[in-house]
Amino acid sequence: xxxxxxxxxxxxxxxAAIICSFTLMAPAVGFSAGKPIVIGGSxxxxxxxxxxxxxxxxxxxxxxxxxxxxxxxxxxxVEFKIYDDQSDVGKAVTFAEKAITVDKVDLLFGGYPGTxxxxxxxxxxxxxxxxxxxxxxxxxxxxGYTYSFGAPPLMGEWWYEGFFQWLATVPADKRPKRAxxxxxNNPVGxxxxxSINRWTKKLNIEIVINEKYNAPLTDATALIVKAKQSxxxxxxxxxxxxxxxxxxxxxxxxxxxxxxxxxxIGSVVPAWVKELGRDGDYVFSxxxxxxxLKYPGNDKLNAYIKKTYNLNEYPLxxxxxxxxxxxxxxxxxxxxxxxxxxxxxWLKTNKVNTIAGPMTFDKRGLPEPINFGxxxxxxxxxxxxxxxxxxxxxxxxxxAWEK
Amino acid sequence: xxxxxxxTVCYGQMKALRDVSIExxxxxxVALIGANGSGKTTLLNAISGLVPxxxxxxxxxxxxxxxxxxxxxxxxxxxxxxxxxxxxxxMTVEENLMMGAYHPNVRKQVQESLQKVFSTFPRLAxxxxxxxxxxxxxxQQMVALGRALMAKPRLLMLDEPSLGLSPxxxxxxxxxxxxxxxxxxxxxxxxxxxxxxxxxxxxxYVLENGDLVLQDDCKCLQxxxxxKTSYLGM
Amino acid sequence: MDAVLIFQSLISGIxxxxxxxxxxxGFSLTWGVMHVINISHGAFxxxxxxxAYSLLQYFGVDPVASAAMxxxxxxxxxxxxxxxxxxxxxxxxxxxxxxxxxTFGLAIILENIMALIWKADPRVLTPTYSSxxxxxxxxxxxxxxxxxxGLSLVGITVLYLFLKKTYTGMxxxxxxxxxxxxxxxxxxxxxxxxxxFALAVSTAGAGGICLALLNSFEPHSHNLWxxxxxxxxxxxxxxxxxxxxxxxxxxxVITGLSMAFLPFQWVNLVTFGLLMVFxxxxxxGIFKQxxx
Ligand SMILES: Nc1ncnc2c1ncn2[C@@H]1O[C@H](COP(=O)(O)OP(=O)(O)O)[C@@H](O)[C@H]1O
Ligand SMILES: [Mg+2]
Numbered sequence: 001x002x003x004x005x006x007x008x009x010x011x012x013x014x015x016a017a018i019i020c021s022f023t024l025m026a027p028a029v030g031f032s033a034g035k036p037i038v039i040g041g042s043x044x045x046x047x048x049x050x051x052x053x054x055x056x057x058x059x060x061x062x063x064x065x066x067x068x069x070x071x072x073x074x075x076x077x078v079e080f081k082i083y084d085d086q087s088d089v090g091k092a093v094t095f096a097e098k099a100i101t102v103d104k105v106d107l108l109f110g111g112y113p114g115t116x117x118x119x120x121x122x123x124x125x126x127x128x129x130x131x132x133x134x135x136x137x138x139x140x141x142x143x144g145y146t147y148s149f150g151a152p153p154l155m156g157e158w159w160y161e162g163f164f165q166w167l168a169t170v171p172a173d174k175r176p177k178r179a180x181x182x183x184x185n186n187p188v189g190x191x192x193x194x195s196i197n198r199w200t201k202k203l204n205i206e207i208v209i210n211e212k213y214n215a216p217l218t219d220a221t222a223l224i225v226k227a228k229q230s231x232x233x234x235x236x237x238x239x240x241x242x243x244x245x246x247x248x249x250x251x252x253x254x255x256x257x258x259x260x261x262x263x264x265i266g267s268v269v270p271a272w273v274k275e276l277g278r279d280g281d282y283v284f285s286x287x288x289x290x291x292x293l294k295y296p297g298n299d300k301l302n303a304y305i306k307k308t309y310n311l312n313e314y315p316l317x318x319x320x321x322x323x324x325x326x327x328x329x330x331x332x333x334x335x336x337x338x339x340x341x342x343x344x345x346w347l348k349t350n351k352v353n354t355i356a357g358p359m360t361f362d363k364r365g366l367p368e369p370i371n372f373g374x375x376x377x378x379x380x381x382x383x384x385x386x387x388x389x390x391x392x393x394x395x396x397x398x399x400a401w402e403k
Numbered sequence: 404x405x406x407x408x409x410x411t412v413c414y415g416q417m418k419a420l421r422d423v424s425i426e427x428x429x430x431x432x433v434a435l436i437g438a439n440g441s442g443k444t445t446l447l448n449a450i451s452g453l454v455p456x457x458x459x460x461x462x463x464x465x466x467x468x469x470x471x472x473x474x475x476x477x478x479x480x481x482x483x484x485x486x487x488x489x490x491x492x493x494m495t496v497e498e499n500l501m502m503g504a505y506h507p508n509v510r511k512q513v514q515e516s517l518q519k520v521f522s523t524f525p526r527l528a529x530x531x532x533x534x535x536x537x538x539x540x541x542x543q544q545m546v547a548l549g550r551a552l553m554a555k556p557r558l559l560m561l562d563e564p565s566l567g568l569s570p571x572x573x574x575x576x577x578x579x580x581x582x583x584x585x586x587x588x589x590x591x592x593x594x595x596x597x598x599x600x601x602x603x604x605x606x607x608y609v610l611e612n613g614d615l616v617l618q619d620d621c622k623c624l625q626x627x628x629x630x631k632t633s634y635l636g637m
Numbered sequence: 638m639d640a641v642l643i644f645q646s647l648i649s650g651i652x653x654x655x656x657x658x659x660x661x662x663g664f665s666l667t668w669g670v671m672h673v674i675n676i677s678h679g680a681f682x683x684x685x686x687x688x689a690y691s692l693l694q695y696f697g698v699d700p701v702a703s704a705a706m707x708x709x710x711x712x713x714x715x716x717x718x719x720x721x722x723x724x725x726x727x728x729x730x731x732x733x734x735x736x737x738x739x740t741f742g743l744a745i746i747l748e749n750i751m752a753l754i755w756k757a758d759p760r761v762l763t764p765t766y767s768s769x770x771x772x773x774x775x776x777x778x779x780x781x782x783x784x785x786x787g788l789s790l791v792g793i794t795v796l797y798l799f800l801k802k803t804y805t806g807m808x809x810x811x812x813x814x815x816x817x818x819x820x821x822x823x824x825x826x827x828x829x830x831x832x833x834f835a836l837a838v839s840t841a842g843a844g845g846i847c848l849a850l851l852n853s854f855e856p857h858s859h860n861l862w863x864x865x866x867x868x869x870x871x872x873x874x875x876x877x878x879x880x881x882x883x884x885x886x887x888x889x890v891i892t893g894l895s896m897a898f899l900p901f902q903w904v905n906l907v908t909f910g911l912l913m914v915f916x917x918x919x920x921x922g923i924f925k926q927x928x929x
Contacts, residue, residue, distance in 0.1 A: 046857065211900055216852075217652060245761055473820035493810070501807065
């Protein structure tokens with residue numbers, strides 16, 4: 001009883017310390033001379049999509065560094081005001097509103113992932129702010145928004161285009177006949193079904209298993225047993241990293257050897273090759289951006305990433321962050337004023353050059369479909385399709401698991 | 404052996420004991436009586452170190468007990484059988500008894516002590532593997548008493564040991580307590596069975612609303628008109 | 638229904654369930670004995686997982702050895718943390734609330750430290766046997782599942798024997814069932830609480846390593862793990878070691894069966910529906926008897 005007071009004081013100290021640690025995690029605001037152009041928004045810097053969000057932030061900041069060293073945008077330095085939405089869609093929306101109405105930022109930067117970006121699009125539309133992001137899937141660009149652009153968009157519907165275009169070149173008798181399709185039950189995962197449905201029909205592949213699962217997928221034994229017993233010779237694992245890893249490990253442990261394994265978003269994360277090693281090899285996927293593309297800028301980004309992070313190629317989301325800002329930069333420079341509607345109109349009528357190639361945007365804010373088929377070969381993401389950008393001949397059928 | 408001088412204990416703003424002094428010498432069996440809520444339990448808990456002391460002194464063989472935590476008081480051989488027995492319900496009878504000998508001073512002799520307790524309470528030997536929570540009230544009180552004996556008490560403080568027991572079981576417990584005192588154990592007995600208590604003790608204190616209102620030899624207390632009217636219903 | 642699929646799902650379900658049990662048993666103990674709901678429990682598990690990851694990566698130490706090593710290290714660390722953080726709140730008016738707030742903060746701090754040291758990238762624990770399997774007839778016993786199951790069984794058994802057979806373990810149970818009486822017979826509650834907390838944290842470390850053998854992990858994975866902790870503890874009964882182990886098995890069986898019989902998208906629904914059902918109808922878990 002005597003010590004009640006003391007421990008009360010202590011608990012308050014602890015609470016204060018916790019609050020302080022929160023504040024420390026809050027976005028750092030850079031300082032810059034003159035009257036900078038403030039670009040605001042939120043990224044998932046912590047939580048489920050932290051890995052992705054942090055790479056996007058690095059991409060944004062690399063762009064800012066570069067443009068500030070060249071004298072800024074419209075002659076003014078740029079600076080970011082980045083909130084951490086903790087991978088929470090609701091928070092992402094709140095922060096977008098806050099950036100526009102409270103912070104009165106000059107420009108909005110694009111966000112991740114599909115779900116959060118989709119939720120921010122109507123906010124941008126309401127306040128008439130240009131929003132260059134990856135969107136997430138086709139639906140987000142079919143809502144009649146006029147201020148949203150995908151440059152490039154992360155389009156689930158296009159994700160396997162490159163892979164299927166290549167598969168179509170394989171002689172019919174060598175193609176897989178029976179497909180097992182497992183899809184993570186969220187909009188991004190489900191959007192992957194679009195190209196699977198179209199192409200399996202075209203290539204006469206029967207979808208024997210077509211099931212959804214919810215995250216977290218803690219065990220994939222049953223998935224693999226089903227696929228194996230149904231003699232499926234192609235596996236579509238339409239998921240993210242954690243469920244992708246769980247599926248791959250189960251496939252190996254249970255000795256399941258289909259002709260091809262196609263994986264959704266997980267296998268393009270650098271951790272895939274780093275953590276899975278040889279077991280991550282031969283997985284097919286797709287991308288709308290790659291450091292191996294020959295468009296201007298890619299070499300510079302790769303060099304920076306090599307120097308700073310000792311990676312051989314810039315991570316996808318680093319490139320995304322950079323590419324959105326490239327697009328916004330050209331639009332602002334083209335419009336010559338910080339007038340959102342003028343910036344939008346410029347984008348609708350002009351061509352931008354990005355590290356993902358040149359793009360013009362249609363009414364929905366989308367460029368022509370962009371997708372490159374990929375396969376991981378010897379721990380490296382290789383471009384396999386279309387032919388003109390191919391960095392390596394794909395390995396097919398997939399060799400049996402190494403013991 | 405134990406002396407409490409001008410003890411005051413508070414629960415928040417409320418004074419539960421005011422200026423209370425008692426004295427117990429070796430081999431004595433002392434009674435502490437008083438109505439419900441008069442502060443008897445509080446006094447035992449203050450001695451045991453469970454509640455902090457506001458003012459006053461508690462001295463045990465020339466050493467102050469003030470501020471000592473319960474485990475330190477226990478190590479001096481001052482052992483309380485708490486009100487309501489407070490057994491470990493999901494532990495077996497044997498484990499409850501073994502917990503009595505938890506303190507390192509007495510732990511080495513745990514097997515001997517167990518044998519001794521089982522010979523005092525043969526019924527417990529039969530029930531040694533049962534959960535304490537499943538026993539009858541009388542048996543539970545035996546476990547509580549046995550657990551205290553396992554700690555080799557030099558001063559045994561019993562808080563309402565007959566509470567909730569049948570008259571027969573209560574009489575049995577009182578017999579055992581008297582036996583312990585005959586063997587030389589110093590005992591402080593708190594009870595509302597005033598008649599029975601005063602019959603077996605030598606000296607008594609009467610608490611009322613936190614004040615010590617009366618103290619005397621038990622024979623005189625039994626004759627005291629105030630005690631008679633308040634506690635014996637005469 | 639196909640028998641192989643059912644049995645295979647059951648096998649892996651049960652093995653995973655046991656791992657949840659090891660991860661949860663300490664959580665249950667601190668909750669029961671100390672009234673501390675340790676929100677950072679999963680984060681300590683994750684710390685164990687990361688330690689095992691680094692030990693494997695740089696020194697080739699097998700995760701089983703890492704689990705054995707992490708126990709004493711985490712034990713000592715937890716003793717310090719107890720003295721520094723938990724002990725001062727044990728006199729708060731509402732220990733449960735205070736502990737939740739405090740350990741929530743601790744979880745965030747741990748998460749950030751882990752993100753700082755090991756980066757936000759997901760990690761996978763890949764010892765040589767990480768995707769191998771023991772094949773018995775038509776059934777596959779995946780090695781990581783087997784190792785996780787074995788380690789968990791050993792961990793829980795050791796903890797059970799400690800609580801049942803040692804004087805200190807007995808004091809832990811006594812302090813939980815009747816703290817005042819325990820104090821009267823010489824139990825120093827702070828010391829016992831410290832031991833309980835340290836044991837809980839060190840089993841969390843071992844459990845985290847087992848779980849890392851099965852799934853990939855990231856600095857924030859402990860939030861997800863926490864859900865499974867609540868699941869086993871609510872089903873098994875707070876503070877009940879055997880109950881927690883059985884809860885792990887039950888959850889494993891249910892997950893396994895729903896994997897085999899239901900569309901996969903229902904599996905989590907069934908598992909967490911179970912949590913709701915228990916909270917509503919059996920808030921004390923499967924066993925009436927309080928105790929270890
Ligand atoms: N923990 C406590 N907090 C507040 N008041 C208490 C507490 N314990 C006892 N009291 C109060 O102190 C007084 C004395 O109680 P107690 O010592 O239990 O009396 P007795 O044992 O003689 O029945 C009573 O008024 C009781 O309500
Ligand atoms: Mg009382």
